[in-house]
Amino acid sequence: MSLLDIDVREKAFGSTIVLNDIQLSLRKGEAAVLLGPSGCGKSTLLRIAAGLDRQFYGKVTVNTSQPESGASAPPIAFVFQEPRLMPWLTVAQNIGYAGGPRFNAARVHRLIDDVGLTGNADTLPKALSGGMAQRVAIARALYTEPRILLLDEPFSAVDAFTRMKLQDLVLKLVEQRGISFLLVTHDIDEALYLGDRIYMMGVRAGGIQHDLPVDVSRPRDRRDARLAVHKNDVLTALQAAHVI
Ligand code: ADP
Ligand code: MG
Numbered sequence: 062m063s064l065l066d067i068d069v070r071e072k073a074f075g076s077t078i079v080l081n082d083i084q085l086s087l088r089k090g091e092a093a094v095l096l097g098p099s100g101c102g103k104s105t106l107l108r109i110a111a112g113l114d115r116q117f118y119g120k121v122t123v124n125t126s127q128p129e130s131g132a133s134a135p136p137i138a139f140v141f142q143e144p145r146l147m148p149w150l151t152v153a154q155n156i157g158y159a160g161g162p163r164f165n166a167a168r169v170h171r172l173i174d175d176v177g178l179t180g181n182a183d184t185l186p187k188a189l190s191g192g193m194a195q196r197v198a199i200a201r202a203l204y205t206e207p208r209i210l211l212l213d214e215p216f217s218a219v220d221a222f223t224r225m226k227l228q229d230l231v232l233k234l235v236e237q238r239g240i241s242f243l244l245v246t247h248d249i250d251e252a253l254y255l256g257d258r259i260y261m262m263g264v265r266a267g268g269i270q271h272d273l274p275v276d277v278s279r280p281r282d283r284r285d286a287r288l289a290v291h292k293n294d295v296l297t298a299l300q301a302a303h304v305i
Contacts, residue, residue, distance in 0.1 A: 063088050064124055064209055064241050065137075067110050072102070072117040079105050080117070081266040087209065092235070093243045094252040096295070097262030098304050103245040104142075106262075107213050110243065111139050125208040138207035140215045144194035146186040146201075153182040156200045164204075172200040175234060192223035196230070203234060210235060210242040216251070225283070228255060232279075249295050253288045254281060259295065263302040270302035 063086035072080035079102045087093050097103050108114040110121055125136040146155045156172055157164025173182055176196040186194060195215060202210060212231070216224040228251065235242055246252055252259045256275050263270040273294060277287045299305045 062124065065110065065243070066120075066122040066124070067106070068121070069106065069109060069117055069119040071119070072105060072109065072114075078266045080109075080268075082268045083119075083262075085260050085269060085272075087241050087243050089241055090239065091241050092232075092255055092257045093241075094256035094259045095243065095245045095262060096249065096252045096259050097245075097247065098264065099247060101262045101265055101267070103247075103262060104213050107139075107211050107243070107245050111137055111211050113139070123209070136208045138202035138205055138210050140195075140198055140202050140210065140212040142214045142217055144186070144191075144198040146189075146194055146197055148186050151183045151185060152178060152189070152197050155186070155197055156204050158201060159205050168204060169200075172203055175203075176200045176230065190223075192219045192227060195219060195227060199227075199231065199234065203238070203240075206238075208240060210240050212242060212244040214245055214247070217246075217248075224251075231255075236279075249292060249299075250283075250288075253291050253295065254283055261295070261298055261302065261304075263304060267302065270304075271298040273298065 065087040067083065067085050069080045069083040071078060083106060095103055095106065109117055112121065123136060147158065150158065152173065153169050157169040170182065173179060176199055178193060178196055189197065216227050219227065232255065244255060253275060259273045259275060260269050261271040275291055277285055281288065
């Protein structure tokens with residue numbers, strides 16, 4: 062059964078159609094990746110999936126039971142490209158922000174440890190590196206105990222080595238918690254390393270051009286020859302869609 066069904070018939074900004082005839086589903090336990098060139102509508106699609114944009118023709122269906130943390134907690138959490146932390150709040154306060162002033166301190170401190178920021182509970186965002194700030198953003202998303210995580214190019218502002226560490230961190234955290242995710246990227250290697258399934262978007266309003274299952278078991282090795290074979294398939298599909 063799918064947790065999330067996205068069916069966008071059309072999405073336009075003014076007279077410009079940005080998304081046209083896009084269907085995709087996120088199954089339970091699945092890691093789905095949306096791969097496409099800059100400007101093709103990835104962020105727009107993810108915002109629609111999150112319910113942040115309702116101005117479109119089509120339908121988004123979320124099929125999750127209520128999380129244990131309470132009836133009002135949303136089943137979907139979002140990690141943006143930039144951390145979007147409140148500069149006047151500490152790391153702990155940013156993570157527990159959704160819980161208001163009486164946030165669950167034990168849960169916040171467990172998350173601080175889980176994302177590798179032990180000892181930084183009282184640090185302010187201005188003292189964090191880009192990678193550390195994005196760890197806080199990941200912890201903040203997990204605080205609400207979502208069933209589905211939507212990530213919009215979450216590692217694009219950090220260096221290549223930090224990026225690999227953050228990719229492994231997200232994989233570990235979602236696996237521990239049984240979270241399914243849909244991640245947007247324009248990085249082919251990232252898509253192949255993270256995804257069980259890669260949805261490739263074409264240029265603007267081109268829809269999903271190709272849908273590629275990545276049948277490589279986990280934990281994956283970035284040097285796995287099977288990933289290199291899949292990379293050939295991705296490059297061929299992107300070429301056929303005139304993306305490259
Ligand atoms: P991507 O995330 O794939 O780079 P976006 O979803 O951000 O692409 O944008 C897709 C297209 O829609 C772009 O041409 C962008 O300029 C346009 N667009 C995005 N948001 C808005 C908006 N709020 N108003 C008008 N145009 C927008
Ligand atoms: Mg974007």
